[in-house]
Structure formats: structure tokens, C-alpha cells
Amino acid sequence: MEDEPAPYSPQLRAVLQDLDREVRQFDLRLLEAGLTDDVRGLCDRLYDLEAESAAQRAEISRLHGRVPRLEDQVHQGRGWLLHLPDRTTALEEATQKLAIKVRSLVTLLRETLSETVATLRILILRSLPQRPWMLLNQMQKLRSFLQRSSILAAYIARRSGGRNTSFRRACFEHFNFSDYAAGIHSPSTQLELYVEGTHLARPEGVLEVQFSFSGGLQRATTHRLHSPALRAAADGVLTSKDNHKACDERNKVLFDQLCRSHGAYSEVLQQLASSREGTVIQSRLLSKVSDTTAARYLRSVQLFFCAFEELGGNMDAIDQSLFLDAFFALSRGSESGPLSNSINVLKALRWYKKLLAISCLPDLYGTAFSLLSSPAGQEKRESIPLPxxxxxxxxxxxxxxxxxxxxxxxxxxxxxxxxxxxxxx
Known part of the structure; x- marks a missing residue:
């Protein structure tokens, strides 16, 4: 009994020493009385049990010292789990934006490759010999020269003996330059190359110009050019309409969860519960705000009530001081974000209270909430006083x-x- 555990106080240690002394005296009396070995065994067993109890008390005191550290770790884990949905939502939004950028990049790459192929085809066509165009220009110059030069025309008429008309008809009437023009700079060819490099469908009709000379006169035949029609959207492309639809579905799921949790405290939900069209009307409660705004408000409300319940709050009997503590803990957390910002949380709570008419919530327009949601004070400046x-x-x-x-x-x-x-x- 000399090596007693450390947690003993001096008074308890003195009492134990007195007991030890009395036990030793009792042991000596037993020896003098000549008692049996059974009594001695029982005494030894009693000593062993006392030593084991002292060791267990020391272990309990050591475990009691570890309890505060475990409580701190559990509190940190709860705070991390509280902000985990916020970070998950932000990660999902970033992933959707990245997917949209990747799809737009793939579309831009396809357009660039198509335009490159179209440019190469135009360069190949332009590299063809220009002799048909040169021949066309020479024929036009010759015709204008023959018309302006009356002396040369009369000389040709005398030399040909009236065969000028047949000569001009043979040169110009049966010679069609449209084949050469279409082969080099055809508008239909250029439109075809342009259409292949863009998202426009092939037009039904293109502008076609044919040149023919008959009796020295030029005629042109044109067809109406129809406006190009837009092609349908490519498969697999995520549009803004799809994003809004997915956001609307997430909002409905989250709003249904909140309605199930707070349905007993909402006058609006109690009225809808007794209506035959209550489900349809409840689905239209979020139509007054946009889907992105509703998503932010609902997530902020969910985070606030999670913090309120973690602090021990109860909707049946709301303590305003505990309500303020939850608001302060959420808005001043170590991992604050746009959904847990003080101003955003207060706006979301006011919107939620007004939407569902939850009368048990405290006054959110009071001085305490206004002070907690107000931004930090900035340095105020005054104008320079002038004489x-x-x-x-x-x-x-x-x-x-x-x-x-x-x-x-x-x-x-x-x-x-x-x-x-x-x-x-």
C-alpha cells in the first residue's frame, strides 16, 4: 500500500495509511490467534482487489482527460459536414460549366477544321489556269472595239461582202462562257464551300448567271437566292435550357424536404394539405423567383437550420438567442461561402418565412439581425473645408x-x- 496512485489527495493518503496500519495489526492478531489459511487467502485477495481498483481509477482519470479532445474533434467534423453540401454544389456547378466549355471548344474545333478545308479547296480552285477568263475579257474588248470603230466595221463589211452578221453570230451567239465562269468563280461553288464550313444548311436555290451574246447584246438570267436555313442543334450539346431544367428539379427535391420538415409550422402548407390541388399549387410556390435564386435561397435555408439543430434548437419552442447563435456561427464560420454569407442567409430566411408564412420564427427585421448582417465599418471621409x-x-x-x-x-x-x-x- 506504499505505492498508491497519484490522483490521491493528501487527506485520502493519510486515511489509507491508517487503514493499512490497522490491517497489519489485524493480520498480526490473526497470526497470534492461529487462524486457518483460508482467512489469510481472503485477506490477500482483498489486497489484490484494492490494487486493481486503484489502477482502474487511474485509467478512468486518464480517459476523462481525453474526452474534451474527442469532443473538439467531433465538433470540427460536424462543421466540416455542415459545409460539405455547399462545396459539393459549387463543385457540381463548376463541372457543368467545364462540360459546356469543353463542348463549345469541340464545336469551335470542328468549325475551324471545316473552314480550313474550305479555304484549301478555294485555293486549289484559284490555282487553276485563268485562260478562260482571259479569253472572255479579250472577246469583250474586241466586241466593244468593233462597235466603237465604225470605219473598221465598214471595212470588215466590205471585205466580207455582208458576212459581218454571220461572223459576229458565229463568234458570240453559239459560244457559252458560263461553263468557264462556273469552273473558276462560280457563285454556287463559293456558296457550297461556305455552307460546308458553317452550321448553315444548303439553300434550295443559288444565284446563277449565264452570259450569252447574240447580235452584240448581253443577256443575263438570274434565279432568286433563298435565305439559308439554320440546322438543328448537334446531338449531345448541353444548352442553357437543359441547365435550368436540371436546376429546377434539384430545387423541387430540396423544397419538398424542407416542406416535410416545417409543414407543421407553416400556415400555407397546412392550407394546401386540405386542398385537393395542393400538390400542384405547392409546385408553383417557387415560380416567383428564378431557378438560380431559388437554389441559393433554399441551400442557405438548409444550412441555417442544420446549424440551428446542431446547436440544440427546436422549432416547437424557438429560443431567439439560440437562433442568433446559429446565424452568427453560420455567417462567421471558417469555411464561409456565398451560401453562408450573412446578408444572403438573412435574405433567404426572410424569403422563406414570407413564402410559407412560418409564424414561429422570430422577427428577422430586428436590430440584432440587422447588425449581424451589416458589412464591416469602413473609413469615412469628409470633404476638405474651403474658406x-x-x-x-x-x-x-x-x-x-x-x-x-x-x-x-x-x-x-x-x-x-x-x-x-x-x-x-
């Missing part, structure tokens, strides 16, 4: 007063810059 003589100078020499033109301009500039009021005369 009265300086303020009277712009007024005296303003464009409305009297003075030299240069001083009037300077006075008007100072009035506009410092917002000085001219003195009243």
Missing part, C-alpha cells in the same frame, strides 16, 4: 456673373468641380 473667400471667387467670376472671359471659365470649372454654390446677390 469663404475661395467659395465666393467662383461665384463672382462664374459665367452668370461679371468678369473677364478667362476668369469666367475658371469660375465655372471650379463650380462644377467642387459643387460650390454662387452667392446670391
Amino acid at each position: 469663404l473667400s475661395f467659395c465666393s471667387f467662383p461665384g463672382a467670376h462664374s459665367p452668370f456673373g461679371q468678369g473677364k472671359p478667362g476668369r469666367q471659365d475658371l469660375g465655372g470649372l471650379l463650380l462644377g468641380r467642387y459643387r460650390c454654390q454662387p452667392p446670391l446677390c
Whole structure:
């Protein structure tokens, strides 16, 4: 009994020493009395049990010291789990944005490759020999020269003996240059190359121009050019409409969870429960705000009530001080985000209370909530005080007063810059 455990106080240690002394005296009496070995075994067993109880008390005191550390770790884990849905939502939004950017990049790459192929085809067609166009230009120059030169035309008429008409008809009437023009710079070819490099469908009709010369006159045949029609959207492309639809579905699921939790405290939900069309009306409660705004409000409300319940709050009997503690803990957390911002949380709670008419919630327009949601104070600045003589100078020499033109301009500039009021005369 000399090596007693450390947690014993001095008074308890003195008591144990007295007991030990009495036990030893009792043991000596037993020896003198000549008792049996069974009694001695029982005494030894009693000593062993006392030693084991002392060791167990020391172990209990050591475990009791570890309990506060475990409580701190559990509290940190709860805080991390509280902000985990917020970070998961942000990660989902970033993933959707990344998917949209990747799809747009793939579409842009396809367009670039199509335009590159179209450009190469145009360059190949332009590299063809230009002799048909040269022949067309020479024929047009020859025709204009024959029309303007009456002397040469008369000479050709005398030499040919009236065969000028047949000569011109043979040269121009049966010679069609449309094949050469279409082969080099055909509008239909250019439109086809442009259409293949873009998202436009092939038009039903293209502009076609044919040149023919008959009796020295030029005629052109045109067809109406139809406006190109837009193609359908490519398969697998995520549009903004799909994003809004997915966000709307998530909002409905989250709103249904909140309605099931707070249905007993909402006057609106109690009225809808007794209506035959209550489900349809409840689905339209979120139609007054956009889907993105509803998503932010619902997530902020969910985070707030999770923090409120973690602190031991109860909707049946709401303690306003505990309500403020939950609001402060959520808005001043170590992992604060846009959904747990003080101003955003207060707006979301006001919207939620007004939407479902939850009367058990405290006054969210009170002084305490307004102070918690107000931004940090900034440095306030005052304007530089100007002497009265300086303020009277712009007024005296303003464009409305009297003075030299240069001083009037300077006075008007100072009035506009410092917002000085001219003195009243």
C-alpha cells in the first residue's frame, strides 16, 4: 500500500495509511490467534482487489482527460459536414460549366477544321489556269472595239461582202462562257464551300448567271437566292435550357424536404394539405423567383437550420438567442461561402418565412439581425473645408456673373468641380 496512485489527495493518503496500519495489526492478531489459511487467502485477495481498483481509477482519470479532445474533434467534423453540401454544389456547378466549355471548344474545333478545308479547296480552285477568263475579257474588248470603230466595221463589211452578221453570230451567239465562269468563280461553288464550313444548311436555290451574246447584246438570267436555313442543334450539346431544367428539379427535391420538415409550422402548407390541388399549387410556390435564386435561397435555408439543430434548437419552442447563435456561427464560420454569407442567409430566411408564412420564427427585421448582417465599418471621409473667400471667387467670376472671359471659365470649372454654390446677390 506504499505505492498508491497519484490522483490521491493528501487527506485520502493519510486515511489509507491508517487503514493499512490497522490491517497489519489485524493480520498480526490473526497470526497470534492461529487462524486457518483460508482467512489469510481472503485477506490477500482483498489486497489484490484494492490494487486493481486503484489502477482502474487511474485509467478512468486518464480517459476523462481525453474526452474534451474527442469532443473538439467531433465538433470540427460536424462543421466540416455542415459545409460539405455547399462545396459539393459549387463543385457540381463548376463541372457543368467545364462540360459546356469543353463542348463549345469541340464545336469551335470542328468549325475551324471545316473552314480550313474550305479555304484549301478555294485555293486549289484559284490555282487553276485563268485562260478562260482571259479569253472572255479579250472577246469583250474586241466586241466593244468593233462597235466603237465604225470605219473598221465598214471595212470588215466590205471585205466580207455582208458576212459581218454571220461572223459576229458565229463568234458570240453559239459560244457559252458560263461553263468557264462556273469552273473558276462560280457563285454556287463559293456558296457550297461556305455552307460546308458553317452550321448553315444548303439553300434550295443559288444565284446563277449565264452570259450569252447574240447580235452584240448581253443577256443575263438570274434565279432568286433563298435565305439559308439554320440546322438543328448537334446531338449531345448541353444548352442553357437543359441547365435550368436540371436546376429546377434539384430545387423541387430540396423544397419538398424542407416542406416535410416545417409543414407543421407553416400556415400555407397546412392550407394546401386540405386542398385537393395542393400538390400542384405547392409546385408553383417557387415560380416567383428564378431557378438560380431559388437554389441559393433554399441551400442557405438548409444550412441555417442544420446549424440551428446542431446547436440544440427546436422549432416547437424557438429560443431567439439560440437562433442568433446559429446565424452568427453560420455567417462567421471558417469555411464561409456565398451560401453562408450573412446578408444572403438573412435574405433567404426572410424569403422563406414570407413564402410559407412560418409564424414561429422570430422577427428577422430586428436590430440584432440587422447588425449581424451589416458589412464591416469602413473609413469615412469628409470633404476638405474651403474658406469663404475661395467659395465666393467662383461665384463672382462664374459665367452668370461679371468678369473677364478667362476668369469666367475658371469660375465655372471650379463650380462644377467642387459643387460650390454662387452667392446670391
